[in-house]
Amino acid sequence: MRIVAPEEWHSINGITLEKAALDVVTTEGNLIVEAGPGAGKTELLAQKACYLFSTNKCKWPRKILAISFKKDSAENLKRRVVDRFGSEIQSRFDSYTYDAFAKNLLDRFRLALAEDFIPKADYDVINDKNDIIGSAFKKNGFVSQYSSKSKQIINYNTLLNRFDFTFNSISKDVMDVIVRNVWKDLLNGFDDKSSCLTFQMITKLVILLISSNRYVRNALQLTYSHVFLDEFQDSTDLQYDLVKNCFLNSNCQLTAVGDNKQRIMVWAGARKTVFEDYHRDFNAKYFRLLMNHRSAPRLVELQKAMYLSLNDSEDNIIPSEKWNKNDGEVYLLIAENDYRELEWLADNIKMQIKNGVKPSDICVLCKQRPSDYTQGLIAKLAEDGVFSRIENDYQDLLKEPIVRLFLNIIKLSLNTKIPDELENFISEISVLKGLDLYNCDKKDYVEFYDSISHFLNQCSTLINKQCCEDIVREFVNFCVSFVKFEKIKAQYPAYSQGNYFSNVIENFTELFLKNLVQSNFDWKLAVRGFEGQNSIPIMTIHKSKGLEYSCVYFIGLEDEAFWNFGAQSDEDRSTFFVALSRAKRFVTFTFSKFRNGKCKHRTQINEFYDLLQKPGMAEVIYR
DNA sequence: GGTGCGTTCCTTTTT
């Protein structure tokens, strides 16, 4: 690896960074970066990583740690760094989710905890809503004060988080005693269960570990010279606490990137003041990116107008130079009823596709419950052979490693000559089978490759067999028996818990069969359909965070969709802003006077209409 | 089987 002087370094892949971004890359110390939609946050972090490695500011063998919320953001960032820099840097760029980071630390240093707080090695990770928590509370004499189950669950979590890790404290407070005993039970297991921990409990244990054990803390700080925090506006109290405990007053340099205007997770526990707190606690230097590389100028104008209602003073956001000054279309569709609305939508969508927009570059957004708003549209589009689908189930499944493996096997069974998939498959299987391909007997090596090609041949035969309803089930069973369930479990521990694995398999079988039937048992088309390459994604605004599309249709700008506007109007404004800022070139908001036979209103959320109807903002269409 | 009353769910991620 050639080391370059800082002033010699320039951005990788011919990407030009705006002045502020370049400053973020080269400035030392703790930084806070406010970056609006389309500012290129991931690219910025990737370039900064390259800079730190190239200039040896991140000195070998120290590493960079990146923490994100979602698996795919963590994977994306890692991929981008490897793409930009080269795969030799793989092991020096750790990209984790908060939960994976915490769980990793707990699993490695579990035994460094005080004895009372050591969970069993085979502890289960449980969901916050798991009944086990309720039964642990009941067992220890907790009397529920809420009749409502959801409020009770929130209360359980609050109580669990209140625990201060003092089993020996003399507190006689009834609730303290109960919480202490519940923790004890969940840590040690009860009623023939093993230890059961939620991710929040895991995080709390890691905070305890770090704050009470300076060796672990030092090890962590020695490992990482730089830390990147993505989507920082969504951090919860606990996550911020974790970051503080790990890195405050150390020589690790933090870069937190986020956008207050896209803060739409406060209702789910995001810490409202996290930017200010971090700014103060870490004495961070503030930067703000002003480029919007994503949206066309007319869309940026609307975003700027939106800034005012999000209490933001600055409004000099600059669109990318790739656009002409008047590029971008914004429409407000006001329809007499939902049928007229969907007719216009279907026509418009078909027109976009005819003009060359790929279905996967079009997105339909809803505030919540997409199925209540889009059933008719899905059917109408299907009449003309345009596929669209509600993404929820697919997105969850596509993240599952076992599902990725299935899809990979199907692709290879149809065509063995796709190098990337073949390489992935071979390395995956060799890991699962515990075979080191670079250091094994020639005999094992040959046997391994023979078994792979034999297996793929058998899959191929299976797939080409006469089609029947059970074909997917048969295929899935065949694959699982080839890889051996035990091996899968060993590789992905989550699959050994409860019915998790069988649920994934069940859901995959059902959804894949649906695609198979839809494509007339053409497996190639079914895989493409399953991966969503041919269909228009439909999702909630929350799910769309971080994504971008050429055309965005937001359906149902109605009071009824924003029913909590009174209580969380700031957050709903941000939600509207997020929807708007997903679009590159085209965005439409729709209102329908009737939906599902009910009269709809738009008085509560009038300010959105005022905004859209300002001169030069949106073209209003009546249907 | 109708009524009336109470409750739950909407927007989420994570091994």
Added chain:
DNA sequence: GGAACGCACC
């Protein structure tokens, strides 16, 4: 805020 449930009662 309101749809969709479940349950008790007649």
